[in-house]
Amino acid sequence: MDMFFGLAVSAILLGCTYTLVAIGFSLFFGVMDVVVFCCGDIAIFGSFAIMGAYVVSQSAGLFGIFPFWVCVTLLILIGAVFCAAWGLITHQLSIKPFQNSSELMPLLSTIAMGTVIKEVLGLLFKPVVNTISTAFDSESAVTVVSGRNPQGFPSLLLPGGTVDARHLVIIAITAVLLFLLFLFLNKTKIGMSMQAISQNKELSLMTGINVSRVIIITFLIGGVMLAISGFLVGSYQKLMSFDDGAMYGAKGFSAAVVGGLRNTWGAVIGGMLLAFVEVFVSGYIPRGTAYSSIVAFVIVVIFIVFKPDGIIGDKSVEKV
Amino acid sequence: MSGTVVNTLEIDGLDTSYGRIPMLRGVSLNVPGGQVCCVLGANGAGKTTLAKAILNIVKADNGTMKLEGECMDSWPTHKRVKSGIAISAAAVGTFHKMTVEDNLKMGAYYIDDSLLNERLEEIYQSFPVLRERLRQKAGTLSGGERTMLAIARAVVNKPKLLILDEPSLGLAPIMVEEVFEIIRRLRATQISILLVEQNAAKALSVASSGYVIQKGAIVFSGTADELSRSEFVENPVM
Numbered sequence: 001m002d003m004f005f006g007l008a009v010s011a012i013l014l015g016c017t018y019t020l021v022a023i024g025f026s027l028f029f030g031v032m033d034v035v036v037f038c039c040g041d042i043a044i045f046g047s048f049a050i051m052g053a054y055v056v057s058q059s060a061g062l063f064g065i066f067p068f069w070v071c072v073t074l075l076i077l078i079g080a081v082f083c084a085a086w087g088l089i090t091h092q093l094s095i096k097p098f099q100n101s102s103e104l105m106p107l108l109s110t111i112a113m114g115t116v117i118k119e120v121l122g123l124l125f126k127p128v129v130n131t132i133s134t135a136f137d138s139e140s141a142v143t144v145v146s147g148r149n150p151q152g153f154p155s156l157l158l159p160g161g162t163v164d165a166r167h168l169v170i171i172a173i174t175a176v177l178l179f180l181l182f183l184f185l186n187k188t189k190i191g192m193s194m195q196a197i198s199q200n201k202e203l204s205l206m207t208g209i210n211v212s213r214v215i216i217i218t219f220l221i222g223g224v225m226l227a228i229s230g231f232l233v234g235s236y237q238k239l240m241s242f243d244d245g246a247m248y249g250a251k252g253f254s255a256a257v258v259g260g261l262r263n264t265w266g267a268v269i270g271g272m273l274l275a276f277v278e279v280f281v282s283g284y285i286p287r288g289t290a291y292s293s294i295v296a297f298v299i300v301v302i303f304i305v306f307k308p309d310g311i312i313g314d315k316s317v318e319k320v
Numbered sequence: 321m322s323g324t325v326v327n328t329l330e331i332d333g334l335d336t337s338y339g340r341i342p343m344l345r346g347v348s349l350n351v352p353g354g355q356v357c358c359v360l361g362a363n364g365a366g367k368t369t370l371a372k373a374i375l376n377i378v379k380a381d382n383g384t385m386k387l388e389g390e391c392m393d394s395w396p397t398h399k400r401v402k403s404g405i406a407i408s409a410a411a412v413g414t415f416h417k418m419t420v421e422d423n424l425k426m427g428a429y430y431i432d433d434s435l436l437n438e439r440l441e442e443i444y445q446s447f448p449v450l451r452e453r454l455r456q457k458a459g460t461l462s463g464g465e466r467t468m469l470a471i472a473r474a475v476v477n478k479p480k481l482l483i484l485d486e487p488s489l490g491l492a493p494i495m496v497e498e499v500f501e502i503i504r505r506l507r508a509t510q511i512s513i514l515l516v517e518q519n520a521a522k523a524l525s526v527a528s529s530g531y532v533i534q535k536g537a538i539v540f541s542g543t544a545d546e547l548s549r550s551e552f553v554e555n556p557v558m
Contacts, residue, residue, distance in 0.1 A: 189429070192418075196426050199415045205377050206412065207473070208401025208429045 003283065011279035012272065013167050016174035017236060019271030020229030021252025022259065023181065026267045027222045029256070030198030031215050034095055034106040038114030039226060040249025042086050045117050046230030047153060047240055048125060049082035050075050054154045072156045079227040086117065087223030088216065114245060121242035125151055150241045153234035170232050177228060178268065184221075185264065194218055198262055254300040260310025269311050274299070326353045326388065328481045328512035329374065329405075334383035336373050343369045344536045347383070351481060354510040356503065358523040358530035358544075360553065366536040367516045368409070371485045374514075375400050375407055388480060402430050404480035408470045410489050416459030420450055420469060423458050427473035439476060446505065447472045464495035471502060475511075482506065483514045488522060500526055520553045 024039040053075050057063065063071050094109035158166045185191035193214045197204045204211055233248065234240050255274050259266025277299055278292040285291065303310065329351040336344045344366050351357045361367045372378040374385065376397045385392055387403055395403065406427075415423050424443060428436055444451040447468050453461060458469060467487055474482055484503065488496040496519070503526050506513060517523035524530065524544045532540040532552040540552050547553050 192422065192426065193429075195418065196415050199417050200413055202377070203409075203412050203415065204426075205397050206375065206401070206407045206409065207426050208398045208477075209426075210396075210398040 007279050007283040008276075009167065011276040012171055013236060013275075014279060015272035015275030016171055017229060017233045017248070018251050018255045018275055019268050020174060020177070020225055020232065021248050022255035022267035022271045023178075023264055024222045024226045024229070025253050025256040026259075026261055026264050027194070027218055027225070029261045030264075031194055031218045032091075032095060032106075033201075034103065035110070035253065035261075036090060036095065037107060037110040037249060037253070038090060038094075038117060038245070039222075040247065040252055041114040041117040041245030042083050042090070042223060043226040043230040043233065043248055043252075044240065044242070044245035045086055045121060046079040046083040046227030047234035048121050048151070048230075048242070049227070050079040050156070050231055050234065051151060051153060051240070052124070053078040054156070068159075075156065076228065076231055079231060080224040083227035083230070084220040084223035087219035087226070089113075091216065091219045114249065118243050118245060125242060150239040153238055153240050155235070155238075156231075157235040166235065170236055173228070173232060177225070181225070181264065190214060190217055251296070254297065256310075258300060258303045258310055260312040263310070263312040266310050266312040273311075327351060327386075328353045328388055329514065330386040330389075331374070332384050334370075334373060334385070335381040336369055336378050337381055338369075342536060343378075344373065347533070347536075347538055349531050349538065349541070351512050351514050352529065353512050355529065356507050356513040356515055356527040358515040358517055358527035358547075359533055360517060360520045360523060360530060360547070361533035363518065365533045367518075367533060368411070368485055369536075370533065371407060371409065371483050371514070371516050374483060375405060401477070404477075405483065406474040406477050406479035406481070407483040407485060408474035408487065409483075409485035410467045410470050410487055411485070412470075414458035414461070414466055414469055414473075416457065418458055419455050420453045420458055420461070421455065423469055423473055424450070424476055427476040430477060439478075443472050443476055446475075446502070464491055464498070467491060467495070467499055468502070471499070475506065479511065481512050481514065483516065485516045486518060487515075488517065488519050496522065520547075524548050524553070 021039055021043050024043070025035065028034065028036040028039070057071060057075065062074075066074075090110065090113050094113045095106045098105035098109060157169055161169075183191075185195060193204065193209045194217075196207065196209060197211055197214060201211065233244075237244075251274060252271070255270035256267050257270065258273055259268065259270025274296045278296045281292040281295045282289040327350040329349075331350070332348050334344055334347040335342065347366075347370060349357070349359070359367055359370060369378050373380050376395065380393070387400070387405065392400060392403065415426060418426070421440070424440060425436070428439060431439055449465055449468055450472055453465060458466070461469060467489075471484070471487065474484075487499045487503070491499065500522055503513065503515065507526060515523050515527060524547055527544050527547075529543050530541070530547050531538050532547070532550070534552075540547070540550050542550070
């Protein structure tokens with residue numbers, strides 16, 4: 001029973017990281033009818049931006065001047081600004097120009113954008129960054145051989161607390177974020193407009209919604225969500241690689257498809273389902289860790305074949 | 321100006337195309353203030369394209385459009401809606417996962433929050449069937465109720481010009497009757513209406529003037545009387 005409980009907590013934790021990336025997919029898909037394949041990369045970009053900002057603020061002595069939590073909030077804000085900017089760049093460069101062409105074009109161009117993000121991270125983060133950031137936190141110290149090796153994510157979340165406490169905070173932050181998103185989508189004019197565009201774009205135009213403005217706001221908000229998810233992923237993994245975005249993107253996209261691409265709550269359910277399957281396969285099947293991702297993706301394939309609309313379905317996947 | 325009827329909408333020489341295929345060719349028309357003006361034409365004649373071009377949802381290649389004398393060629397769609405043009409197009413559907421009330425609130429996008437409830441109350445009085453369905457998802461409404469919702473959503477804003485795109489589309493005869501009763505009531509409120517219809521007899525029963533559109537061009541225009549006597553309308557195949 002103890003094992004079951006422990007696994008369930010890990011699953012929820014992993015599910016949180018998938019969920020936030022999946023929500024990025026579903027927000028963007030909702031307003032653009034396009035799968036933005038670089039969501040995972042934007043999230044990882046966010047965690048690297050936070051790492052970079054941390055290094056800079058460390059050497060500037062910021063942590064000595066302001067209280068710790070102020071600095072951390074500031075770092076997350078910096079990550080959010082960077083990710084929102086990348087969200088906007090993604091929209092302007094790899095989606096908007098292809099609005100009137102085949103639906104395959106933005107798919108390819110967002111994959112290309114993901115590669116760009118990966119390569120930028122690979123170029124920017126040299127080993128020297130790592131030695132500084134890990135000096136602060138002995139727990140995550142790693143030996144670095146080349147510029148492309150994993151970077152240690154600084155302990156910004158409860159640095160003095162236990163691992164369990166840190167994990168609970170990650171779950172709590174995700175829950176708060178989901179709650180805020182729920183309020184935003186249902187109680188504000190912009191949020192309602194986002195839903196309206198997702199349900200009926202032509203009618204949204206006719207209703208007088210400034211559709212292009214709402215789309216831009218969606219990309220900004222999606223970027224901020226992805227930055228926070230990057231922060232949580234970093235705090236959870238402790239070790240980030242520049243190409244982690246591909247894996248998180250794949251998992252986030254799968255979660256969104258399983259839940260129902262057009263539905264934000266589908267992303268939560270899908271993310272949790274995938275995480276539970278992965279964690280329990282690793283936990284209960286001998287040497288299951290090797291197969292956990294395979295089982296998860298098999299489930300995705302089963303959904304695509306038998307229930308392409310996802311758990312909370314709307315007609316959606318046909319548009320991909 | 322007094323004595324003459326001011327046109328709510330003036331269109332002059334409107335051309336649109338879909339890709340390289342021309343859709344509308346040199347369409348000019350006026351919607352007189354406070355009256356119902358109809359545009360009659362067969363399927364594919366360009367009626368809906370015209371309706372969408374007025375809102376800049378379909379882009380115009382040439383031509384000018386004026387709303388109450390003010391040139392609006394450079395206005396994006398949302399500005400045209402904000403300035404008082406509303407469209408109800410039954411074929412476009414609803415926000416199907418939102419409640420009826422939220423659909424109406426989306427229609428009231430530019431209404432001040434303090435006036436919203438009062439305005440919604442007026443709508444429920446004109447469309448009692450919607451009051452019964454307030455909390456229901458719009459996707460669960462019947463065809464007739466959806467048309468009512470589409471019209472109600474368009475008039476929430478108190479538009480200067482209301483475009484009704486095929487309001488009788490796909491409705492049972494009794495519902496068509498009801499929809500035209502609503503149009504008569506709206507006409508009495510002095511709102512200018514551009515009624516785009518395939519059902520010429522019904523449209524002419526409420527319109528005071530109108531146009532016939534064929535293959536993207538206006539081929540006849542006149543008063544309702546002139547229209548009902550014209551060869552274009554007598555032809556039952558149109």
